[in-house]
Amino acid sequence: MNRPTGLSRRTLLATGAGALGAASLGLSPRGALAQNTVNFQLSWLHSTQFAGSYIAQDRGFWAERGLTVALQPGGPNAPVEPPVVSGTALMGISAADYTAAAVSEGAPFKIIGVAMQNNPFAIASLSANPVNQPSDMEGMRIGMALANTPVLQALCTINDVDFDAIEIIPTQYSPQPLVAGEVDCLLCWATDLPVAMTVQGVENTTMLMADHGYAVHSQTYIVTEDSLANRRDEIVALMAGEVAGWNAYREDTEAATDLTLAMFPDAGLDRETQLLQAERQVPLMFSDLTDANGFGWWTDDTVAANIETLGLLEREVTPDLWDRSILEEVHGA
Amino acid sequence: MTATALRPWLGPILILLAWESLAHLFASAFVLAAPSAIINYLFDNTALMTRALGVTLTNAAAGFVIGNAAAILLAGLAITLPRSENMIRALALVIFCLPLVATGPILRILFGPGTGPQITLAALAVYYTTLIPLLVGLRAVPSDWLDLVRSYGRGRMTALIRVRAMAALPYLVAGLQIAAPAAFLGAMVGEFTGAERGMGVLTIRAMRDMNIEMTWALATLATVVAVLAYLAIGLAARAVLTEEPPVILAAPATGKRAPHKNLAMVALSTAAILALWWGGLEALNLSSFFAKRPGDLIDALFLAPDAADTRAALSSALRETLVFLFPGYLAGLLTGASLAMALVMAPSLANTTMPLAIALRSVPIITTAPLVVLLLGRGATGTIALIAIMVFFPTLIACLHGLRQAPGRATEVMRSYAASPAAVLRYVRIPAMLPAFFAAARINVPASVLAVTVVEWLATGNGLGSLMALSASLSDYDMLWSAVVLTTLLSVIGYGLVGLIERRVLSTYAPEQLA
Numbered sequence: 001m002n003r004p005t006g007l008s009r010r011t012l013l014a015t016g017a018g019a020l021g022a023a024s025l026g027l028s029p030r031g032a033l034a035q036n037t038v039n040f041q042l043s044w045l046h047s048t049q050f051a052g053s054y055i056a057q058d059r060g061f062w063a064e065r066g067l068t069v070a071l072q073p074g075g076p077n078a079p080v081e082p083p084v085v086s087g088t089a090l091m092g093i094s095a096a097d098y099t100a101a102a103v104s105e106g107a108p109f110k111i112i113g114v115a116m117q118n119n120p121f122a123i124a125s126l127s128a129n130p131v132n133q134p135s136d137m138e139g140m141r142i143g144m145a146l147a148n149t150p151v152l153q154a155l156c157t158i159n160d161v162d163f164d165a166i167e168i169i170p171t172q173y174s175p176q177p178l179v180a181g182e183v184d185c186l187l188c189w190a191t192d193l194p195v196a197m198t199v200q201g202v203e204n205t206t207m208l209m210a211d212h213g214y215a216v217h218s219q220t221y222i223v224t225e226d227s228l229a230n231r232r233d234e235i236v237a238l239m240a241g242e243v244a245g246w247n248a249y250r251e252d253t254e255a256a257t258d259l260t261l262a263m264f265p266d267a268g269l270d271r272e273t274q275l276l277q278a279e280r281q282v283p284l285m286f287s288d289l290t291d292a293n294g295f296g297w298w299t300d301d302t303v304a305a306n307i308e309t310l311g312l313l314e315r316e317v318t319p320d321l322w323d324r325s326i327l328e329e330v331h332g333a
Numbered sequence: 334m335t336a337t338a339l340r341p342w343l344g345p346i347l348i349l350l351a352w353e354s355l356a357h358l359f360a361s362a363f364v365l366a367a368p369s370a371i372i373n374y375l376f377d378n379t380a381l382m383t384r385a386l387g388v389t390l391t392n393a394a395a396g397f398v399i400g401n402a403a404a405i406l407l408a409g410l411a412i413t414l415p416r417s418e419n420m421i422r423a424l425a426l427v428i429f430c431l432p433l434v435a436t437g438p439i440l441r442i443l444f445g446p447g448t449g450p451q452i453t454l455a456a457l458a459v460y461y462t463t464l465i466p467l468l469v470g471l472r473a474v475p476s477d478w479l480d481l482v483r484s485y486g487r488g489r490m491t492a493l494i495r496v497r498a499m500a501a502l503p504y505l506v507a508g509l510q511i512a513a514p515a516a517f518l519g520a521m522v523g524e525f526t527g528a529e530r531g532m533g534v535l536t537i538r539a540m541r542d543m544n545i546e547m548t549w550a551l552a553t554l555a556t557v558v559a560v561l562a563y564l565a566i567g568l569a570a571r572a573v574l575t576e577e578p579p580v581i582l583a584a585p586a587t588g589k590r591a592p593h594k595n596l597a598m599v600a601l602s603t604a605a606i607l608a609l610w611w612g613g614l615e616a617l618n619l620s621s622f623f624a625k626r627p628g629d630l631i632d633a634l635f636l637a638p639d640a641a642d643t644r645a646a647l648s649s650a651l652r653e654t655l656v657f658l659f660p661g662y663l664a665g666l667l668t669g670a671s672l673a674m675a676l677v678m679a680p681s682l683a684n685t686t687m688p689l690a691i692a693l694r695s696v697p698i699i700t701t702a703p704l705v706v707l708l709l710g711r712g713a714t715g716t717i718a719l720i721a722i723m724v725f726f727p728t729l730i731a732c733l734h735g736l737r738q739a740p741g742r743a744t745e746v747m748r749s750y751a752a753s754p755a756a757v758l759r760y761v762r763i764p765a766m767l768p769a770f771f772a773a774a775r776i777n778v779p780a781s782v783l784a785v786t787v788v789e790w791l792a793t794g795n796g797l798g799s800l801m802a803l804s805a806s807l808s809d810y811d812m813l814w815s816a817v818v819l820t821t822l823l824s825v826i827g828y829g830l831v832g833l834i835e836r837r838v839l840s841t842y843a844p845e846q847l848a
Binding site: 039045046070072073074075076077078079081082083085086088098101102105106107145146147169170171172173174175176177179180182192193196197199200264265266267268269270273 | 361362363364381384385388434437438441442445446522524525526527528529530531534535537538539540541542543544547619620622623706711791792793794795799802803805806807808809810811
């Protein structure tokens, strides 16, 4: 599935059309940011995964910057990239690997912030037969989407694990195959399926791939190059509200959870599950790096580590995929 | 209550009891929720469930009205301008065969936030199964009635409204009944494209959270609503109509035509589709990053340096899909036809079987897909069973109708010779059933392709369904659109092949249908 990158005719055409589409939207007048409404495309259904944004909405962190933000939920059949390319959404939440794939297909994206410093991918197993380190997977059956095979391959390469000694069983994204004993472990996010098992009383073990060398920025904020050039003020306001929201989230994950449940009573959210998810994503989002420089930050070193892991996923990217100018303005660096 | 009054309830009660005990037996596998647990969940979460049901039902109803109105308009157009009929049929079939997995995200871009994709997918799911019986119904008019209209100096429009529309009413009802569960499924899948509320949203949540009670409660609620809609349309129809609604699911294949004319029609339709595809994307000014034109696909499939890889990925996905599609499709057809024969031989069975059959067909496949795979394993059995479930109900209904249409005189002659019921079945009823059977077999081709791609997407993770979902997440839109074309072609070609077999068989057993 991995395509060679490089500038084919298709890429050029696509970039051109994308830029044209965005430019035509850029024509509308936007003098003093008089309560512009912008769409912000989330990557999944409403849940505490985006609770920082809900706080920004609820406490007026965007309103006080003259911005009205509409948070658009994602879903299993709602890719983030098209609305951002077409200009329907000013900003979207993606991940470095998906963004790299989109860029190689001609999407003019820049990553302007990194919500998850540590990739949330993990290997989940039952505590009776745990995976504590990558080599434990040898001889096991792993349940995952076949699409994620390169992810598992990269983890094996980084940790000198025999990839061929692991049996991949394609499964839907659910803890059920593990609980029913169809597989020995799952490739999933540390913040969703293991949380579901814990809440249902199934004892489980989670091995975070980021702790074993898998460095891919996740929950990254993406915008088009054109928006970055022409709608800068709105993007700065959007990111500033976002940063304030997530800082408040970190202070009180319980309040963030309650706000999420109150804002989306129709989403069928379970408080215990949502709170546990909210707590578990804190160490993925905040680190010494963000303590020193602010939410969403990255350095040349973390980008270099990302480029290396992305290379193992056969995604060739250059450091200029990341553009820190918006964050620098927000954090006053 | 006497024993006879109890009898119709015996089957359902036994099933519920078995279900309840199985659920308790396998509680640790997180697969099956007991009926008692489902009822408990529904009681504890009445407000949430009611709101979600309201949202999805509203979208489904809007799609139902729009889709059926479109079908009626198209049918009217085809009858008033007979030359347009073949083109309308061809375009309608192709649009009906477009896979949900791929149309969803495109609709989201076109409509932006809101309920646009939910309503559109519901409308797309229903219009074809109404259009086709309507086209039959509008023709099911004695020609002297039309002569009468003409003798009064009135034109085609009067004939359409005064005569044809009345004759077509029973056929319209037949289409509407099938449309009800389909609209609900369309609205739920529409919610997968990014929605804040509804039954589809809750279904995703329940599966992620491994909340078995919630999953089964949602499936139960959706089934009950779909069955009620099915029954309500049937009841309303019986109040209005004097005769039982016919269940002709698709018109018999068109009569003999010179092969070169057929080829010309195919070429013309293909040209029209390509023009619509290219022109539509250009008119909507959609970015070619995700909205690929025919030229982009030719480039990706034949000219690009990685064209061979793309083709290899597509053909291996196609093979994976076909391996499940064929057995599932055939199993569904055979089960449907045999059950229909069993019911005709032993009518008392119908009391238990029919409600169960309607329920099975009405359960939205997006909730059943993972469940059936959990119950039957992720090998071939689960997928094949799901396709069979999608196929068997329309086949059953159509075959029952066909079997009952056996000419009374022929049956009486057989009886007077003391022929056994089995002989009557073999020599009279089965030949009478064949036209309806083939009509069902054709319309089931797209239905089974829909089933297999949804199962692959949501449960087993291989084949064309998974390839489409995967390429969308990796922004590989050349691959996605290629897979869409392939999936659509698969349905359309399958539909055509069944039509060919149908003509062969009917020319022997029911030549009047081909007139």
